[in-house]
Amino acid sequence: MALIRFDIMTLFPELCDTVLSESIIGRARAAGIVEVFCHNIRDYSKDKFRRVDDTPYGGGKGMLMKPDVVCDCFDAITAGAETKPHTIYLSPKGKRFDQARAKELSEKERIVLLCGHYEGIDQRAIDEIVDEEISIGDYVLTGGEIPATILVDAISRLVPGVLADPECHEKESFGDGLLEYPQYTRPYEFRGVKVPDVLISGHHLNIDAWRREEALRLTREKRPDLLDGSEKG
Ligand SMILES: C[S@@+](CC[C@H](N)C(=O)[O-])C[C@H]1O[C@@H](n2cnc3c(N)ncnc32)[C@H](O)[C@@H]1O
Structure with missing residues (x-):
């Protein structure tokens, strides 16, 4: 059984999967030490055009990801789990990610990573499923996919067996x-x-x-x- 499992909720599953299939993380996945599942939030749209976003109430630019689609995706991927997996929303409003947090998170068995796109996600979905918000730095990206892959990489390399020499990261x-x-x-x-x-x-x-x-x-x-x-x- 894998030591840690990540579920990435995204509109661009191939993007995350490709980044996380190479080199050390790719090998850790192939060896079954780390599991990564990339889920397409769009698959949970009930709209005949597979829409996942809509305009914000109160006006303003851009589109927001709809709460029902996000929560339906979350419910489907966590159905059957004994306990609710620790769920992180990648967001510029979150606490800045660092090595100490990566170390703490490497002790979890399962982590769900929620990637926003467009102007972000309806607050009700965040309030419903998210345990913490994490930012990778004080700048705004177009989506949470790159931040999610950064978290998976930084956390996974601290999991026993992923690096050939376990002392490596202590000296880094x-x-x-x-x-x-x-x-x-x-x-x-x-x-x-x-x-x-x-x-x-x-x-x-x-x-x-x-x-x-x-x-x-x-x-x-x-x-x-x-x-x-x-x-x-
Ligand atoms: C264009 S951003 C939305 C920014 C949002 N309107 C705001 O001002 O806070 C779209 C998505 O990219 C991701 N994102 C952008 N910058 C990020 C950062 N610094 N750290 C983590 N995720 C980020 C988030 O998932 C966010 O929902």
Whole structure:
């Protein structure tokens, strides 16, 4: 049985499925560690033209996704579930997504991701089915599909067995609250620049100390907001 299951509710299931079929996440799906089901909300339209949106009450530009179609889709995909799966609406009004939230969500067994389009979704559908709203940043996209695939990727790689080396993400940016130190591979010299001596010294304590210093330096330089007072230097 998979360790985590995602159900993405979207008007563009192929878009999400394609993005999530490649590389590490694609392999985790093929291995059955992660399950991703992409559901087309349009399939639940009762309209003969398969419409899913309508104009907003009170006037204003754009179209809104209708509550009945969204909730019918949700009811169908969660029918038979013992408990209501944790349901997230991808929205610029949501709380900003970060690594700490990705870690918490990686412990869930099942997550439903609701993608809006056009001007968004009728508030009654959100109130009815959504547990939390998550934003991927302070800008507005045309739809929730790219944010949904970002969440699936960031959460899945924290699920045991998805990354070959489970220590990988602990040493990455944000794993210990800092940005990752710079990394180098072969060749030893590239366009006149050599790999730092310490990395070829074989002295692991010195390497660890250098990496910690570099992580602190980079974090001070690029993201001082991540540091507490003692580390700001
Ligand atoms: C054009 S946006 C709607 C924006 C909405 N009218 C507002 O002003 O808050 C359409 C859909 O894209 C998704 N979306 C846009 N920006 C996003 C962001 N920063 N994070 C997560 N989802 C976003 C949401 O699902 C949203 O319903």
